[in-house]
Structure formats: structure tokens, C-alpha cells
Amino acid sequence: MKGLITMDDLTNDDIHSILADAERLLPVARGETYLPLLQGKILGNLFFEPSTRTRMSFETAMKRLGGDVVNLGDVKTSSVVKGETLFDTIQMVDGYTDIIAMRHPRQGAARYAQDAARVPILNGGDGAGHHPTQTMLDLFTIQQSHGTLEGLTVILAGDLRYGRTVHSLSHALVRFGCRLIFASPELLRMPAEIVEDLREHGADVTETEDLLGNINQADVVYMTRIQKERFADEDEYAKVAGAYKLHARDLDNAKSEMVILHPLPRVDEIHPSVDSTRHARYFEQAFNGVVARMALLCRLLNIEVPAEIAGGDA
Amino acid sequence: MADEHNMRRVTAIKNGTVIDHIPSGQALKVLELLSLSGDTSVPVSLVMNVPSKKMGSKDIIKVEDRELTQSELDRLALVAPDSSIAIIRAYSVAEKLNVNLGEEVRNVVRCTFSNCITQNPREPLPHRLRVTKTDPLTLRCHYCQRPQDLDELIHNLL
Numbered sequence: 001m002k003g004l005i006t007m008d009d010l011t012n013d014d015i016h017s018i019l020a021d022a023e024r025l026l027p028v029a030r031g032e033t034y035l036p037l038l039q040g041k042i043l044g045n046l047f048f049e050p051s052t053r054t055r056m057s058f059e060t061a062m063k064r065l066g067g068d069v070v071n072l073g074d075v076k077t078s079s080v081v082k083g084e085t086l087f088d089t090i091q092m093v094d095g096y097t098d099i100i101a102m103r104h105p106r107q108g109a110a111r112y113a114q115d116a117a118r119v120p121i122l123n124g125g126d127g128a129g130h131h132p133t134q135t136m137l138d139l140f141t142i143q144q145s146h147g148t149l150e151g152l153t154v155i156l157a158g159d160l161r162y163g164r165t166v167h168s169l170s171h172a173l174v175r176f177g178c179r180l181i182f183a184s185p186e187l188l189r190m191p192a193e194i195v196e197d198l199r200e201h202g203a204d205v206t207e208t209e210d211l212l213g214n215i216n217q218a219d220v221v222y223m224t225r226i227q228k229e230r231f232a233d234e235d236e237y238a239k240v241a242g243a244y245k246l247h248a249r250d251l252d253n254a255k256s257e258m259v260i261l262h263p264l265p266r267v268d269e270i271h272p273s274v275d276s277t278r279h280a281r282y283f284e285q286a287f288n289g290v291v292a293r294m295a296l297l298c299r300l301l302n303i304e305v306p307a308e309i310a311g312g313d314a
Numbered sequence: 315m316a317d318e319h320n321m322r323r324v325t326a327i328k329n330g331t332v333i334d335h336i337p338s339g340q341a342l343k344v345l346e347l348l349s350l351s352g353d354t355s356v357p358v359s360l361v362m363n364v365p366s367k368k369m370g371s372k373d374i375i376k377v378e379d380r381e382l383t384q385s386e387l388d389r390l391a392l393v394a395p396d397s398s399i400a401i402i403r404a405y406s407v408a409e410k411l412n413v414n415l416g417e418e419v420r421n422v423v424r425c426t427f428s429n430c431i432t433q434n435p436r437e438p439l440p441h442r443l444r445v446t447k448t449d450p451l452t453l454r455c456h457y458c459q460r461p462q463d464l465d466e467l468i469h470n471l472l
Contacts, residue, residue, distance in 0.1 A: 004404045006459070028408055083436075084438060085434065085436050085437050085438065085440060086431065086434075087438050104431070105429075106429055106430065106431040106433070106434075106458075107427065107429050107430055107431065107458040107459075107460070108425075108430050108431040108432065108455060108457030108458030108459070109431040109456075109457075110457075111456065111458075111459075112431045112437070112439060112457050115439055116439060125427050126431075126458075128429070128456070129458060129459070193460075193461050278378070
């Protein structure tokens, strides 16, 4: 494995072993132990699109492990605005760094960058394509909650059309025999070619517009934000989006161990009343972004995570 | 007999290339694919919708005084994967060639997805479409992984 562009770059064994590394790195991520495994290494953060959590968690992960980070900075003031190609930008950063994390508005940009680069590329989102590092932290959170990834029933709800996190996650979950329920408005259904792909891999996939009526079956409910700008007018948005909002009272019939995840930022699709229920896991999930990315950085830089790490019993 | 009769619908050529067994109605697309549709320097003969034992009906193209290369002919696989090609020298078949798309179509067409990274014409890496299925032909962009619409693809020739 050179970089991580889509989940296809990882085998199930790779996923299990990276999640195990992440588990052992928890005390380091929390700052309880200092473990400079990546001392002397430099991460290039190339975010051609806005990002808060992904960029910051990459930066935190690198620094917790003793490494350093250089940033592209604001695209508006970088050479990109002068018309530099992605190829040329990558050639430059490739020479400055040991590994690159990138997000780009165009689909396929990460694979393109990997073909142009000597160093590994971590895809932090390419258009409506893939977001595999988010998937790794999602899988870590699911495993943490259920003790397994195998055979779970997972509802993915909201904007399934444009949401790259749900595309990558669906592909990963079917590899572990999970049953998927896609709950979305008609306009924002999971792209047909993805549903087809998943079914070709033998996945049990149901498509529905009904989120609340299916919650009682779920082990995991993965919520995403529905963006107003996807709809022709605000009334239409209000009518549709209301069906994809969770309130604590909607969870009365949920399984007790069911967990709710969200890639964040949320707007109003999860009511604050849910935050204090035993189902809410989205803030832990956001924290897990650091530990999952620490494990990925080590893996792609060929740095072994020690079998025992002092200072924490994760 | 039927095939011989079909071939005689247009005169035999002395030197050049004959493309036979093109699916009926696809000959014009083949001309476009081979960049022959605007080329006025060589005589081209076209027979469309003639009976064929193998295919029911078919199209045939004869290009005079030009031997198409294997890489030019491989483009044909996009619309006529089962076509058969003969290079003619002094009225006889000098060589028979087969179309072979291989595992990847490189620098022949641009991905049809409007938000693919390869839409920027200044990006220098090659255009790459992976053949994921041959029957029916299914192609995906190496970079964005989007499945390609074959009818649209023909307009994206490089």
C-alpha cells in the first residue's frame, strides 16, 4: 500500500490491524503519554477546500507523534489561484514532505495526486468521491461501541447523494457483512452505481424514505447533513429535511446499544436533546479522528506502533 | 457467398484497410473514432446495414491507400469490439488484425464526468479509462472511478 485513496486500498486484515494500532495509541492521542514515533517526519496538509476537523485532526495526530506539519494555507493566496496545476503543486510539496493529506473539490484528485507523487497521499475527500480516513474513524467508533464490525444493521440517513463519507463507509461496511438501510429523500438517494456495486458484492441493501420507522432495527444510525442549497427553494427543503431530524423522543424504541454517529458539523439534524442519551457517539467519533489518523500516518510511513504503550490501558 | 456479395457492393480496393463486421448503424461513429470523418485526403467507402450471416446485419468501411495502425484500430473496440480488420496490398489481404481494447484505454478519450480532475486540460497525466467488463463494455475512469456513458464518450475523443 502506497497511499490511501479509497477503501479498496485496504484489505480487511489491514483495517483490523490499523484499528488495533489506533486502540493502543489512545493514551498518546489524549496527551497522557508522549510517543514521538514520527519525529523528523513532515506532513503536508493540502486542503483545496475548507475543512475544520479533518485538517486539524491530521495536524494534531502528527504533532502528538512528534512529527511536524506544513500547510498549503488559504487556496486564495497560494499558487493555485495563479493557475498552477495539481500536478505541479504535488511535485513541489512532494519534495518538501514525507506524506501528504489532501482535500480537493474535484473527484479523482487524490488518485491523480498519488500517480504524480513519490510520497504517500492520504485522501481527505475528493469532490463527492471518497473520504477513507473518515471511514477509518467511523469504523473505529463502531467497533469501540459494538466490539465488532461484523453483521451489524446500519442506517445511513440524510444526503446520500453528495455525501462522500457515506460512500466510503458503505463500501467498507458491506465487506464486514453489515446490512445497510439507506434512508434519504428521493432527490438525495445513494447514487445508483454505488448501490449496484454494493449489491454486486452481495450486500443486503434497502432504500427507503422512512428514517424514523426503521430506527428500531438499527445497531448504528449514521446521520448526515442535508444542505439547503441542494433544493430548488426553502419550502421544499423544510418539507423534506424535517423527516431526517432526530430528537430524543424518536429513540424510545431503539435498541439499547444502538449508537448515533455524524461526521459533523451538524446543523439541526440531531436535536441537542439527543446529546445526553446513551446513543450519542458523535463527539467521541470526532475525537477518534485523531487516533485513527495517527494509526494511518504510522502505517503509511512504515513506522511500527509498539505492541505495548506505557501510560494507558486503552 | 453473402459476404462476398456484400464486399462487392463497393469496388475492391488496391491498397488500404477494410473494417468488416461493424455493428449495423455504427459505421459513422467508427469514422469519427478513427478521425476519418473530416479527412478528405483518402477515399473512404461505406456500406451500411447489409445482411450478415454472423451478425444479422452489419456495416463495412474501406479506407484506401492508408494502413491503419494497431493503436488506431484499438479505438474501435469502444463501438465495434468484434470487428475484423484486413490490411490490403495489391488487391489481396496482406494482414488480418483484431481489435483489442486491453485492460485500459489510455489517452484516447477524456472521462465524461464533468467534475473529474482530468477536466482541466492543463493537467499533464494521461487520461486513463479502465475496462471493468467487456460484455457489455463497461469503462470506469482510473481517477474518479465514475462509470462512463459510451454514447457520450464518443464526443470526448482526444
